[in-house]
Amino acid sequence: xxxxxxxxxxxxxxxxxxxxxxxxxxxxxxxxxxxxxxxxxxxxxxxxxxxxxxxxxxxxxxxxxxxxxxxxxxxxxxxxxxxxxxxxxxxxxxxxxxxxxxxxxxxxxxxxxxxxxxxxxxxxxxxxxxxxxxxxxxxxxxxxxxxxxxxxxxxxxxxxxxxxxxxxxxxxxxx
Amino acid sequence: xxxxxxxxxxxxxxxxxxxxxxxxxxxxxxxxxxxxxxxxxxxxxxxxxxxxxxxxxxxxxxxxxxxxxxxxxxxxxxxxxxxxxxxxxxxxxxxxxxxxxxxxxxxxxxxxxxxxxxxxxxxxxxxxxxxxxxxxxxxxxxxxxxxxxxxxxxxxxxxxxxxxxxxxxxxxxxxxxxxxxxxxxxxxxxxxx
Numbered sequence: 063x064x065x066x067x068x069x070x071x072x073x074x075x076x077x078x079x080x081x082x083x084x085x086x087x088x089x090x091x092x093x094x095x096x097x098x099x100x101x102x103x104x105x106x107x108x109x110x111x112x113x114x115x116x117x118x119x120x121x122x123x124x125x126x127x128x129x130x131x132x133x134x135x136x137x138x139x140x141x142x143x144x145x146x147x148x149x150x151x152x153x154x155x156x157x158x159x160x161x162x163x164x165x166x167x168x169x170x171x172x173x174x175x176x177x178x179x180x181x182x183x184x185x186x187x188x189x190x191x192x193x194x195x196x197x198x199x200x201x202x203x204x205x206x207x208x209x210x211x212x213x214x215x216x217x218x219x220x221x222x223x224x225x226x227x228x229x230x231x232x233x234x235x236x237x
Numbered sequence: 238x239x240x241x242x243x244x245x246x247x248x249x250x251x252x253x254x255x256x257x258x259x260x261x262x263x264x265x266x267x268x269x270x271x272x273x274x275x276x277x278x279x280x281x282x283x284x285x286x287x288x289x290x291x292x293x294x295x296x297x298x299x300x301x302x303x304x305x306x307x308x309x310x311x312x313x314x315x316x317x318x319x320x321x322x323x324x325x326x327x328x329x330x331x332x333x334x335x336x337x338x339x340x341x342x343x344x345x346x347x348x349x350x351x352x353x354x355x356x357x358x359x360x361x362x363x364x365x366x367x368x369x370x371x372x373x374x375x376x377x378x379x380x381x382x383x384x385x386x387x388x389x390x391x392x393x394x395x396x397x398x399x400x401x402x403x404x405x406x407x408x409x410x411x412x413x414x415x416x417x418x419x420x421x422x423x424x425x426x427x428x429x430x
Contacts, residue, residue: 079403080302080303082298083304107364108357108360111361112340113340114268114367116340117264118329119262119270119306120268120303122334126337129338129341130345141330148302148306149302149307151300152302152311153311153314155299170419174418175298175414176385177392178407178414180372180380181393184372184397185392187365190365191365200359204363204365211366217267222360226359227356227359229355229360230356230359233356
């Protein structure tokens, strides 16, 4: 019961702090999961990364984290806590938006949020990269994937699966 | 207090809303889900026009939460009120949730396998590259202007180097950014005192 309340409060807070999308809260999510649920940084990055293989919003990975903490109940609590609070806020903001009209402050807010969201996303990249780029092999794989993403239109899911396969080959090579 | 339905579009059923978002939630592999939403809901089904979609996108980006989920909320509300909003959101999340849990199950069963760490190492390196490219593309404009780059840098440093909690970082940078981008008189000439 305590665990459920803790899961719900951690993820609903993350939901309301997710300024500029889900990857903006990755650093906070990692430190909270470590603090409250003894989640290691490696587990966190693995859960995030395999979640990228599924369709839909990229932060569905939070369900894997909930599942790892308390099975399917944990996943359900995390899903409700992570998606409902921000959605309710957006529902009412959407209704107010047109009523407020095109005020100059609304424009200021949008301009102000852009660099902040990108800055938070950069922190999200740093959180994931710090744990995943640990040797020259992983850096080489990341560089290759990055190049292919920029230069070609290959679906990222194929690249992620391919990178997993390279990891497997590398393991056999070393053995 | 349902949102107004536009007179031009025929009434769209809850079932249709759920199903179309379900389709987007099921086929949008590899991110870029907002582009899928735009393609299907604006171009193919014409539930809203392009201008309305852009307004929804900017509300979604301003409010906390995932952009795609926020768009589902706004679109559902626009078509069928609050129930429509939840139908759209559930449709968008359901297919990915089922798949992600199956992947999680596989991960849980195999994470102690000696080869698992090598596969996951590759997967994580690729996921990092993907997140970095997405961030780079979204931030292109922000990186090029000095004021926004400074705010971006400050946010990053407070979050990742100083490692303050997110709410404190936001309490510092948001007022600062609002002050920097405060409305100026020449933006709104009709604002007479």
